[in-house]
Amino acid sequence: MIRRIDLRGAAAGSIDYREAVPRADFDVEAAVPAVHAICEEVRTRGLDAIREYGERFDGVSVDDIRIPAAALQTALAELDPDIRAALDESIRRLRATCAQELEHDAVTDLGPGARVTHRKVPVGRVGLYVPGGLAPLVSSVLMNVVPAQTAGVESIALSSPPQKEFGGSVHPTILAACALLGIDEVYAVGGAQAIAMFAYGVGPCAKVDLVTGPGNIYTVTAKRLLKGQVGIDSEAGPTEIAILADDTADAAYVAADLVSQAEHDPLAAAVLVTPSERLAAAVEVELETQVAITKHSERIRISLTGPQSGVVLVDDLEQGLDVVNAYAAEHLEIHTADAASYAARIRNAGAVFVGQFAPVSLGDYCAGSNHVLPTGGCACHSSGLSVRAFTKSMHVVDYSRDALEAVAGHVVTLAEAEDLPGHGAAVSVRFQD
Numbered sequence: 001m002i003r004r005i006d007l008r009g010a011a012a013g014s015i016d017y018r019e020a021v022p023r024a025d026f027d028v029e030a031a032v033p034a035v036h037a038i039c040e041e042v043r044t045r046g047l048d049a050i051r052e053y054g055e056r057f058d059g060v061s062v063d064d065i066r067i068p069a070a071a072l073q074t075a076l077a078e079l080d081p082d083i084r085a086a087l088d089e090s091i092r093r094l095r096a097t098c099a100q101e102l103e104h105d106a107v108t109d110l111g112p113g114a115r116v117t118h119r120k121v122p123v124g125r126v127g128l129y130v131p132g133g134l135a136p137l138v139s140s141v142l143m144n145v146v147p148a149q150t151a152g153v154e155s156i157a158l159s160s161p162p163q164k165e166f167g168g169s170v171h172p173t174i175l176a177a178c179a180l181l182g183i184d185e186v187y188a189v190g191g192a193q194a195i196a197m198f199a200y201g202v203g204p205c206a207k208v209d210l211v212t213g214p215g216n217i218y219t220v221t222a223k224r225l226l227k228g229q230v231g232i233d234s235e236a237g238p239t240e241i242a243i244l245a246d247d248t249a250d251a252a253y254v255a256a257d258l259v260s261q262a263e264h265d266p267l268a269a270a271v272l273v274t275p276s277e278r279l280a281a282a283v284e285v286e287l288e289t290q291v292a293i294t295k296h297s298e299r300i301r302i303s304l305t306g307p308q309s310g311v312v313l314v315d316d317l318e319q320g321l322d323v324v325n326a327y328a329a330e331h332l333e334i335h336t337a338d339a340a341s342y343a344a345r346i347r348n349a350g351a352v353f354v355g356q357f358a359p360v361s362l363g364d365y366c367a368g369s370n371h372v373l374p375t376g377g378c379a380c381h382s383s384g385l386s387v388r389a390f391t392k393s394m395h396v397v398d399y400s401r402d403a404l405e406a407v408a409g410h411v412v413t414l415a416e417a418e419d420l421p422g423h424g425a426a427v428s429v430r431f432q433d
Helices: 028-045 047-058 069-077 081-101 138-151 172-180 191-200 217-226 251-262 277-293 297-305 317-327 339-343 360-365 401-417 421-431
Strands: 004-006 106-111 114-122 125-129 155-160 186-188 210-212 240-245 269-274 310-313 331-335 351-354 391-399
Touching: 028 047, 028 191, 028 217, 047 191, 069 172, 081 138, 081 172, 106 401, 114 401, 125 138, 125 191, 138 155, 138 172, 155 191, 191 210, 191 217, 240 251, 240 317, 251 269, 251 277, 251 297, 251 331, 251 360, 269 277, 269 297, 269 317, 277 297, 277 310, 331 339, 331 360, 339 351, 351 360, 401 421
Parallel strands: 004 310, 125 155, 125 210, 155 186, 240 269, 240 331, 269 310, 331 351
Antiparallel strands: 106 114, 114 391
């Protein structure tokens, strides 16, 4: 079911592991022409374009794209008590970790009367996107909303695709989660048109400053095209899991974790990196058994047999570390003896899950971590969604006359070195008799 890639015996530096590991064929550039056309239609034709794309892509006709407040409260009232209890606990844990992430102003006194304050300021208005195509990702409501609220964002709008099954409304579990979190501005708009709606401000939705949240290739492409018109968190595409494992790993656990992420999307990537042929063979057997009996077996099988998934054989865990650091997975599990020591040596991953009792599914829902994470190797330079994503930095410069006079000569000298005499004059004019 899942292919093998044998990297054993490769001399150090002879292989670029970034090229050798499996990757999804997620070609954003190929989607640019179609998505550019969608964004332009939304920009120029507004609500008419959004409604037409809703009919074309979601199979529903929606007159009023904003969900009435009463519908949100009804969804919450009708929410299964067990689901509400799970959401409550997930929110509690996520709020606790987000509170620890909140940064405070940093004040530096450089001399008498010379102070620079590094202020952390929340973004004014954000648009949060929650996918709803193959699965109603209610957990993504929490992962977007809680850090935004913790950061102090005052205006929050959320959009999710309209559901034919629910008369063109957003999935009721997503609506219930919004109500639970106090979010009352919710739109039944999906895909690239939702990102364009946020970026340009269309109909009842005022323009936002920042868009966050995962999505399919069209959503990701829209975020790339509209970056600059609006801020974005990252280009988070199809999910990925990599597992670094040795002979101590339980093959059933490893297989179940690969299946759990393959369940998201036919383009989802599932990669096992191991020096153990015995484990590799056992996992392959487990995959055949587990996939056959799970609900979304066809979707999972496509993911596991695709070019983005595979079992990578390495000489030892040292080479395995090099491989997973090069892969820079969205989610990385460590199933080895002394897993914590190997986890401490990971440089590139969206999130690291240590040991056999920290599966990615825990992080998806209730670990207290955020599951909106960089994909496609972007974890080598980008971070997952957090409170920091919803704040921006601002320097506040407060100098007295004496403090300015103490450095005036340096300012004038540097201004003349750059042939910008007006810069120097703006200082020296303050000290002329």
